Amino acid sequence: MNDHIPVFPLARLHGRYPLTTRIVGRLLLSLVLLVASSLLIFGGIEALPGDFATTYLGQAATPQAVANIRAELGLDAPAYARYLDWVAGLLHGDFGHSWASGQDIGAQLGSRLSNSLLLAGAAAIIAVPLSIGLGLIAVLYRDRLIDRLINLFSLAAVSLPEFFVAYLLILWLVVKNPVAAFPATVYASMGLGAKLVTIALPVATLVLVVIAHMMRMTRAAIINVMDSAYMETAALKGLSRWRAILRHATPNALAPIINVVALNLAYLIVGVVVVEVVFVYPGMGQYMVDAVTVRDLPVVQACGLVFAAIYILLNMTADILSVLANPRLRHPR
Amino acid sequence: MDKPLETDKRPLLQVRDLRIGATAYPPGEPPRKIEIVKGVSFDLERGKVLGLIGESGAGKSTIGLAALAYGRGGVKITGGRVLLDGEDILGLGRRGIRGVRGTRVCYVSQSAAASFNPAHRLMDQVIEATLRHGLATADEARARAVRLFGLLGLPEPETFGNRFPHQVSGGQLQRAMTAMALCPEPELIVFDEPTTALDVTTQIDVLAAIKSAIEQTGTAALYITHDLAVVAQVADDIMVLRHGETVEHADTRKIIENPDEDYTRDLVNVRAVRHTEAAEQSDRFFEMAGINAAYGPTPVLHDVSLHVPRGQTLAIVGESGSGKSTLARVATGLLAPNTGDVRFDGETLPPQLKHRTREQLRRMQMIYQMADTAMNPRQTVGQIIGRPLRFYEGLRGAGQRRRVGELLDQIEMGQGFIDRYPAELSGGQKQRVAIARALAAKPDLIICDEPTSALDPLVADGILKLLTGLQRERGLSYIFITHDIAIVRAIADSVAVMHRGRLVRFGPKSGALSPPFDAYTDLLLKSVPEMRLGWLEEVLSTRQIESADN
Incomplete structure (x- = not known):
């Protein structure tokens, strides 16, 4: 190595361990994102108009009563102090207490989140x-009838808003032909089998909503590599089309597929608010909507943070997996 | 229908009146059908090698792929027969043809780097066809592959297959692809320009490996290339193709030594350009002194010093990765050197492009290897050449159009091309437009970065003639970057040989290209294929003697 050329220690580290440095970098970035979103959530809630004390007291909101409640809840402290207090609590696993019910938010959140994860997980597995x-x-039968039908069906599914799909399913499978359960309210005492039967309709709704995006991205990502020279090699080896696609095209299309799957998984957990409300499902989404209506801000704040954390976690996992899917990074020269 | 011959006497491959078509999409016109191969016939005996040679567009790759009943892109086999051991493979159907591809006929492509799947280890890809067609068990296939890796001279044959494609060099990949083709023990292999993308010093090794592998396995081969000197080393017979038709088909000795057709003679005798070097070369019109340059932390150039006298040509020669193009980037200011100076006509140029004056920029122009990517496809030839006229001279309107016309005359294309788009031009014409664009600035020095290496030999020759003619008329200086020693011999006054970022040799052509040589220049010069039979064996035997001496 020439002595007059500066060697950057970080660049050198990156050259030797491209995989590790990338993954560590991604983890650090996620941490930064999480802190930033906690600030954003807190700031956003600060900026909301309206006041819990006034709403809570209604007609009885005398200035003295309002001031009492504010002092009781610690609202008279400056914003930065309350933020630090909140974060310090979070670091100890303490999400605070609901203003409306006075219950511990952590415990509530646990059961609601596990319900939401059950719903999202069941939808994702399908x-x-x-x-x-x-x-x-669709790739195998590209531009033929089957491909067109799949495209048509997925476009139709993605074009309908999810609440509309939900009501259609209710109309069709509950009102006209009573085969499915409604409302999809589950209780902690129910067994897993009973829960799954109960949530069949919301799961079906979610599946219909997310399937099109993932299917179309998978098709596009694979078609993108179908023109590669190595696909010609596969054909000239006398491999079947099916094997060529599975063995030679798919591994090289993994990164975009992983990313779109992660995006949709995040949507399944974070974006189910509407579906949960329609089906009266006791998940995170409904918990948050209920809290918003009574201005129970600690709950809204906690839900927001959990959603943000899930979103960041899933996207980070996707990024790391797509790095791992790249043989050049996995096996440096 | 041909009379069936006795099996052992029947040629392995009989191609009869093969016709192959495609649909062309000329810009601004409705699509039309064109014929790429117009009734070609030939026989190939078992264990023999037939060379298919011709310029691009001759249809040679298309014919090669027809031996696997495959049409690339929208190409369709429209007529004729391809008989493999007496059976017409064009009528086999999808399932039937899979019993031919990868078992009886295999293919080696020009770019092994792109043809290997980046996601799988080499071994898995090499033995895949053998396994999928049930020709051997996994252990047998692996043992076969290891034996082939050894036969082809790959390093550590036992473990070579564990690597991924990006972990081995281009020359090694090309050999691995040959191993992949040989692994199912096919009757016929189609080699499609297997050494074209390689450096000459690598090409000779791969060529020797392919030749000995063909001989030892007794496989028949179709060897496709545009380089007659290369195919002369491996083929028993040669078929010369042009515009999809056979020009001449005879044994190799006859084609090289006594061809019947004028076109074949032209191919044998390319490089009609001869330039005698200037006697006086001390003039330091353009000079680079003590250049050290790097991309980020990676050093690329080490203490390079050279100069070009006014009105002369310096050829910079070296393999890919030797730093030739980086040197051009330093000269033009695209890459600022870490240390060292660039001097031009007595003044030291600022290291960075953005600090150079318009006048300094005007006097130094560039021509690139890929004229395609160096031009805006949505501009007409007139706009492309007109741009520097406006930028440097402020010429507009009719004045600009007149100058563009003059420049088009100078590059021997004529004013009829002024409103055409790049897509409507051939490769050679595009490169001429690129030259006109450089000339439009009235430069004193033109840096030519491999301007002919993407062109067919006869077209390339035309470009070289044009460049040397312009030099005589206008006293231009050239820095001509190339990997082709023949071009260096043809046009250079002085020569710089680059190897791994260092200048290993620099001086007047006569001195630089005659002994005593340094080790690298010797290797480089000996690796350039010569248009005669037995050259490959000769070089290899002297090499073996040398290595035995060491």
Whole structure:
């Protein structure tokens, strides 16, 4: 190495361990994002108009009563102090207490989140393999009837708003032909089997909503690599089209597929508010909507942070997985 | 229908009146059908090698792929027969043809780097066809592959297959692809320009490896290339193609030594350009002194000093990665050197492009290897050449159009091209437009970065003639970057040989290209294929003697 050329220690580290440095960098970035979103959530809630004390007291809101409640809840402290207090609590696993009910938010959040995860997980287990499988079939029969039908169906599904799909399913499977359960309210005492039967309709709604995006991205990502020279090599080896697509195209299309799957998983958990409300499902979404209506801000804040954390976690996982899917980074020269 | 011959006497491959078509989409016109191969016939005996040679567009790759009943892109086989061991493979259907591809006929492409799947280890890809067609068990196939890796001279044959494509060099990949083609023990292999993308010093090794592998396995081969000197080393017979038709088909000795057709003679005798070097070369019109340059932390150039006299040509020669193009980037100011000076006609140029004056920029112009990517496809030839006229001289309107016309005359294309788009031009014409654009600035020095290496030999020759003619008329200086020693011999006054970022040799052509040589220049010069039979064996035997001596 020439002595007059500066060697940057970080660049050198990156050259030697490209995978590790990338992953560590991504983890750090996620941490920064999480702190930033906690600030954003807190700031956003500060900026909301209206006041819990006034809403809570209603007609009885004398200035003295309002001031009492504010002091009781610690609202008279400056914003930065309350933020630091909140973060310090979070670091100890303490989400604070609901203003409306006085209950511990952490405990509530735990049961609501596990309900939401059940709903999202059930939808994901069906939607992810189904959409990737349909995407592969669409590539295999590209520009033929099956491909067009899959495209048409997925476009139709993605074009309908989810509440509309939800009401259609209710109309069709509950009102006209009573085969499915409604409302989809689950209780802690129910067994897993009973829960799954109960949530069939919201799961179906979610699957219909997310499947199109993932299927179309899978199809596009694979078609993108179909023109590569190595696909010609596969054809000239006498491999079947199906094997060529599975073995030679798909591994090189993994990064975009992983990303779109992560995006949709995040949507399944974070974006289910409407579906939960329609089906009266006791998940995170409904918990948050209820809290908003009574201005129970600690709950809104906690829910927002959990949603943000899930979103960041899933996207980070996707980024790390797509780095791992790249053989050049996995096996440096 | 041909009479069936006895099996052992019947040629392995019989191609009869092969016709292949495609749909062309000329800009601004409705699509039309064109014929790429117009009735080609030939036989190939078992264990023999037939060379298919011609310029681009001759249809040679298309014919090669037809031996696997494959049409690339929108190409369709429209007529004729391809008989493999007496059976017409064009009528086999999708399932049937899979029993031919990868088992009886295999393919080696020009760019192994792109043809290997980046996601899988080499071994898995090399033995895949053998396994999928049930020709051997996994262990047998792996043992076969290891044996082939050894036969092809790959390093550490036992573990070579564990690597991923990006972990081995281009020359090694090309050999690995040959191993992949040989692994199912096919009757026929189609080699499609297997050494074209390689450096000459690598090409000779791969060529030797392919030749000995063909000989030892007794496989028949179609060897496609545009380089007659290369194919002369491996082929038993050669078929010369032009515009999809056979020009001449005879044994290799006859084609090289006594061809019947004028076109073949032209191919044998390319490089009609001869330039005698200037006697006086001390003039330091353009000079680079003590250049050290790096991309980020990676050093690329180490203490490079050279100069070009006014009105002369300096050829910079070296392999890919030797730093030739980086040197051009330093000269033009695209990359500021860490240390060292660039001097031009007595003044030291600012290291960075943005600090140079318009006049300094005007006097130094560039021509690139890929004229395609160096031009805006949405501008007409007139706009492309007109841009520097406006930028440097402020010429507009009719005045600009008149100058563009003059420049088009100078590059021997004529004013009829002024309103055409790049997509409507051939490769050679595009490069001429690029030259006209450089000339428009009235430069004193033109840096030519491999301007002919993407062109067919005869077209390239035309470009070289044009450049040397312009030099005589206008006293231009050239820095001509190339990897082709023949071009250096043809046009240079002085020569600089680059190797791994260092200047290993610099001086007047006569001195630089005659002994005593340093080790690298010797290797480089000996690796350039010569248009005669037995050259490859000769070089390899002298090499073996040398290595035995060491």
